Amino acid sequence: xxxxxxxxxxxxxxxxxxxxxxxxxxxxxxxxxxxxxxxxxxxxxxxxxxxxxxxxxxxxxxxxxxxxxxxxxxxxxxxxxxxxxxxxxxxxxxxxxxxxxxxxxxxxxxxxxxxxxxxxxxxxxxxxxxxxxxxxxxxxxxxxxxxxxxxxxxxxxxxxxxxxxxxxxxxxxxxxxxxxxxxxxxxxxxxxxxxxxxxxxxxxxxxxxxxxxxxxxxxxxxxxxxxxxxxxxxxxxxxxxxxxxxxxxxxxxxxxxxxxxxxxxxxxxxxxxxxxxxxxxxxxxxxxxxxxxxxxxxxxxxxxxxxxxxxxxxxxxxxxxxxxxxxxxxxxxxxxxxxxxxxxxxxxxxxxxxxxxxxxxxxxxxxxxxxxxxxxxxxxxxxxxxxxxxxxxxxxxxxxxxxxxxxxxxxxxxxxxxxxxxxxxxxxxxxxxxxxxxxxxxxxxxxxxxxxxxxxxxxxxxxxxxxxxxxxxxx
Numbered sequence: 001x002x003x004x005x006x007x008x009x010x011x012x013x014x015x016x017x018x019x020x021x022x023x024x025x026x027x028x029x030x031x032x033x034x035x036x037x038x039x040x041x042x043x044x045x046x047x048x049x050x051x052x053x054x055x056x057x058x059x060x061x062x063x064x065x066x067x068x069x070x071x072x073x074x075x076x077x078x079x080x081x082x083x084x085x086x087x088x089x090x091x092x093x094x095x096x097x098x099x100x101x102x103x104x105x106x107x108x109x110x111x112x113x114x115x116x117x118x119x120x121x122x123x124x125x126x127x128x129x130x131x132x133x134x135x136x137x138x139x140x141x142x143x144x145x146x147x148x149x150x151x152x153x154x155x156x157x158x159x160x161x162x163x164x165x166x167x168x169x170x171x172x173x174x175x176x177x178x179x180x181x182x183x184x185x186x187x188x189x190x191x192x193x194x195x196x197x198x199x200x201x202x203x204x205x206x207x208x209x210x211x212x213x214x215x216x217x218x219x220x221x222x223x224x225x226x227x228x229x230x231x232x233x234x235x236x237x238x239x240x241x242x243x244x245x246x247x248x249x250x251x252x253x254x255x256x257x258x259x260x261x262x263x264x265x266x267x268x269x270x271x272x273x274x275x276x277x278x279x280x281x282x283x284x285x286x287x288x289x290x291x292x293x294x295x296x297x298x299x300x301x302x303x304x305x306x307x308x309x310x311x312x313x314x315x316x317x318x319x320x321x322x323x324x325x326x327x328x329x330x331x332x333x334x335x336x337x338x339x340x341x342x343x344x345x346x347x348x349x350x351x352x353x354x355x356x357x358x359x360x361x362x363x364x365x366x367x368x369x370x371x372x373x374x375x376x377x378x379x380x381x382x383x384x385x386x387x388x389x390x391x392x393x394x395x396x397x398x399x400x401x402x403x404x405x406x407x408x409x410x411x412x413x414x415x416x417x418x419x420x421x422x423x424x425x426x427x428x429x430x431x432x433x434x435x436x437x438x439x440x441x442x443x444x445x446x447x448x449x450x451x452x453x454x455x456x457x458x459x460x461x462x463x464x465x466x467x468x469x470x471x472x473x474x475x
Contacts, residue, residue: 046298046463051195052379056299058191059375061368067183068240068367070096072173072359077160079208079215080131081168089168090159090207094134097158097205100186101138108193112203113139119218126165126211135215136205138189142382144198146410152381153202153233154188154374155216155319156181157209160357163346165210170346175359176335177343178209180240184371192375197382198411199231209237209319210344216319224326232288232381232467233330235320239370240362244337251366253304253336254373258289259311259324273472279424279453281309282470284329287387287455290428291467292331292377299376303369306336307427313338329467333370384464385411391456393449393471402449404471405441409458418457419444420468429455429468 071077074093081089098114105112117135121127136158142148160174161167173179182205189203208214223230242251260280262271274282286309293305312318312332323330347356386409394403404419416437420429421444435442444454455468 048298049379049383049462049464052299052376052383055191055195055375055379056372059187059368059372061364063190064183064187064367064371065362065364067100067186068175068179068359068362068364071158071179071182072175076162076168076170076172077158077174078168078172079133079159079211080127083132093158094136094207097136097182097186101136101189101203104186104190104193105138107190111140112189112193113141115139117219117222121208121214121218124212124214127208127214128166133208133215133218135207135219137219138203140189140193140197140201140203142198142200143196144411144413146412147198147386148200149229150199150386151202151228151230152199152378153204153230153323154185154378155204155206155233155235156185156237157207157215157319158182158205159207159210159215161210161344162356163344171356173347173356173358175357175362176240177238177357178236179359180238180362180367181236184236184239184367184374187368187371188375188378192378195379197379198384198413199382199386201378201382206319213317213319213322216322217325220322220326220328223328230323230328231386233320233323233328234292234374234377235318235323235330235332236370236374237318237332238334238338238343240367241335241339241342242363242366243339243361245339245341248337250336251363251369252302253306254370255306255308255334255336256289256292257308257310257312257318257320257332257334258285259283259330260286260309262311262324270472274470277473279470281427282453282455282468284467285324285331287467287470288329289331291381291465292373293428294465295377295380296373300369300373303373305373333374335366380464381467383460383462384466385409385414385458385460387466387469388417388456388458389469391469391471392474393454395449395473395475400448401443401445402447402454403441403443404454404456405474406456406469406471408440409437411458411460413460413462415459415461415463417442418459418465419454420457421447421452421454424451424453434459 083091085095101114160172162172206215320330320332345355388406391406422430458466
């Protein structure tokens with residue numbers, strides 16, 4: 001790696017035509033070949049990975065549209081509706097999603113491992129009697145032995161409901177909430193199963209979300225009991241509409257919710273140390289969100305990933321919160337401005353206003369763009385080394401230099417580490433310094449830890465970077 005003091009700023013978002021985006025993707029291998037090594041420390045000027053550019057270009061809005069139309073053709077996908085595969089409720093929807101994933105697996109020579117996670121949910125709010133809930137899980141195993149146990153989950157929920165949560169019979173098409181997320185997940189599985197990644201990717205569709213996150217709570221809880229190494233979870237929930245309630249249309253923005261400090265008493269020692277230094281927006285979910293935004297800026301520059309440092313919207317919740325509760329970094333993608341007349345509503349017309357969550361209100365091109373952002377981020381994360389461990393910042397003496405240390409990574413394709421920093425008021429990393437893979441300690445001269453926020457990333461030979469790790473003070 002080139003040892004260079006890098007200075008960068010986040011690139012401005014630019015509007016590209018579809019033809020222009022395709023041209024950039026076609027020329028990506030040329031750009032990669034011409035990119036000088038001296039730019040290795042500058043994410044704003046980093047070269048694309050041609051294979052990741054290919055993955056992004058293969059996402060199909062047409063296939064996504066087909067999936068959403070099929071999912072909304074079931075009368076309801078209410079968690080407690082008809083469980084039979086031959087009916088017109090959640091059982092039939094589940095059977096179709098599973099069959100789609102099995103078909104995708106067959107097309108990729110069986111590389112995608114599909115299974116059902118079935119459990120008995122006890123009586124609970126929204127569950128008037130014990131009920132069987134089924135999650136659909138498709139696993140794409142990583143190819144690098146040292147990284148295979150590191151897992152990234154891309155999730156969604158396939159259940160739906162209308163205005164009345166107990167209503168199991170009347171239509172609940174759930175096009176935006178959340179057939180859009182399911183369609184994106186299926187498309188990601190379809191494209192990414194034909195490519196290889198160091199880490200493992202799990203494509204997850206859960207039920208019981210509308211009643212209280214029951215499906216994801218079970219799956220995340222079991223993952224915690226099994227001590228699974230889930231390095232990040234991305235939830236796609238309500239990613240289908242670009243039109244706000246006032247009629248404004250924004251097809252170039254997607255919100256990304258990332259929790260800062262969790263609610264309640266802070267018992268985790270690491271979070272307490274983070275809080276003591278005054279930096280509440282550098283939790284693992286926030287660092288995951290920054291890495292996702294950086295990948296999107298490189299491969300989908302026309303999309304603005306708007307970071308929002310909270311777990312979810314007010315009065316709302318999503319399956320990412322089940323993973324957060326189990327101690328895993330998790331974030332949520334949601335469209336830029338929601339029209340609540342088209343979420344969890346009975347199909348009707350009142351005062352000449354149509355209510356309901358139907359497929360005709362979905363912007364399929366936008367869903368595909370959000371899926372492309374997912375694809376770029378997942379591919380970078382699953383090819384990058386693991387985030388560095390035990391990152392510390394030395395606070396043993398008064399000085400204007402900053403020294404950081406960390407434990408070494410073991411990946412065979414590790415190229416080195418990247419020290420990043422930004423002003424305390426800046427949302428994104430502004431400066432970078434690359435150091436060789438032999439280093440586990442480095443001093444940044446002339447930059448005071450009192451004035452900026454630091455992080456350390458691990459980088460492979462192709463330039464894929466892990467999320468940054470916030471250094472805890474060591475005295």
